[in-house]
Amino acid sequence: MAELEELRTFIAAARIGSFAKAGRQLNLSPAMVGRRIQALEQRYGAKLIERTTRNQRLTETGQAFLARAEAVIEATAALDEISAAGTLTGRLRVSAPTTLGIRRLPAIIAQFTEAHPAIVFEMSLANRRVDLVAEGYDLAVRVGDLPSSSLVARRLGTYGFVCCAAPAFIARHGAPQHPTDLTRCRCILNLNLVPRNRWSFLDAGSTAVTVEVMGGVEIDSDEAQRMLAIDGAGVVYLPLDLVQDDIEAGRLVPILQGWRLPTMPIHTLHPSRDLVPRRVTAFIAALVEEFRDAS
Numbered sequence: 001m002a003e004l005e006e007l008r009t010f011i012a013a014a015r016i017g018s019f020a021k022a023g024r025q026l027n028l029s030p031a032m033v034g035r036r037i038q039a040l041e042q043r044y045g046a047k048l049i050e051r052t053t054r055n056q057r058l059t060e061t062g063q064a065f066l067a068r069a070e071a072v073i074e075a076t077a078a079l080d081e082i083s084a085a086g087t088l089t090g091r092l093r094v095s096a097p098t099t100l101g102i103r104r105l106p107a108i109i110a111q112f113t114e115a116h117p118a119i120v121f122e123m124s125l126a127n128r129r130v131d132l133v134a135e136g137y138d139l140a141v142r143v144g145d146l147p148s149s150s151l152v153a154r155r156l157g158t159y160g161f162v163c164c165a166a167p168a169f170i171a172r173h174g175a176p177q178h179p180t181d182l183t184r185c186r187c188i189l190n191l192n193l194v195p196r197n198r199w200s201f202l203d204a205g206s207t208a209v210t211v212e213v214m215g216g217v218e219i220d221s222d223e224a225q226r227m228l229a230i231d232g233a234g235v236v237y238l239p240l241d242l243v244q245d246d247i248e249a250g251r252l253v254p255i256l257q258g259w260r261l262p263t264m265p266i267h268t269l270h271p272s273r274d275l276v277p278r279r280v281t282a283f284i285a286a287l288v289e290e291f292r293d294a295s
Contacts, residue, residue, distance in 0.1 A: 007073055019033040109123070162247070
């Protein structure tokens with residue numbers, strides 16, 4: 001068992017490229033990471049990682065050792081699942097975007113962990129695209145078009161957006177009648193959009209109109225944009241999931257309702273492996289089922 005933990009530690013340090021970051025992922029001190037890797041090197045009589053005060057790199061032996069170590073850990077995980085007689089066990093590390101992770105995933109996670117109490121579920125919410133392999137994630141849920149990669153993707157559903165403002169803001173400034181009217185409105189810009197100041201709309205014939213908007217507030221938090229809009233700071237372009245309750249309660253009002261906003265696909269992604277842990281495939285199946293029911 002100690003050797004397996006040493007292998008897991010080596011894999012994390014090799015993939016992440018930092019003893020300190022690997023330690024944070026594994027809840028270990030950097031010194032403990034170093035001791036475990038040193039124990040492996042002494043056991044097998046080979047230098048695996050060359051490390052200086054500024055960086056580290058795998059030796060040629062370390063690169064070959066990494067592939068074998070990952071195969072051992074995957075095979076061990078498969079044996080654990082067989083011996084558990086159908087019980088799903090282990091830690092499941094998932095990355096997801098913030099709004100989706102707050103609004104749509106908690107109910108699915110609650111049901112999944114209730115059905116599989118031996119699973120330790122760990123989720124990191126961030127709007128950046130994590131490196132699944134280097135950062136040790138089993139699975140990511142992502143919104144938007146996917147670049148070509150070796151990762152395995154599964155389509156879950158569609159992510160919708162809405163353009164809206166507070167009733168008080170509309171009362172003061174009037175409701176835009178055409179997307180180009182937004183060029184004269186105070187808008188709240190999302191730093192996570194690239195480019196942040198270009199909002200797109202589709203008319204009844206699906207012809208796209210993109211306008212350059214301006215505003216005195218630019219922020220990277222969807223939730224902060226939502227609150228600013230409710231307080232009358234300007235027009236927002238946000239995920240419908242985030243503001244659906246506010247629209248139903250009248251705190252926000254959709255504008256330009258004769259126009260459609262582009263949608264984005266939602267996918268799961270996981271590393272391509274010969275042995276994908278059953279806890280990963282089971283959670284993907286749970287996501288697919290819940291998103292299908294919600295559509």
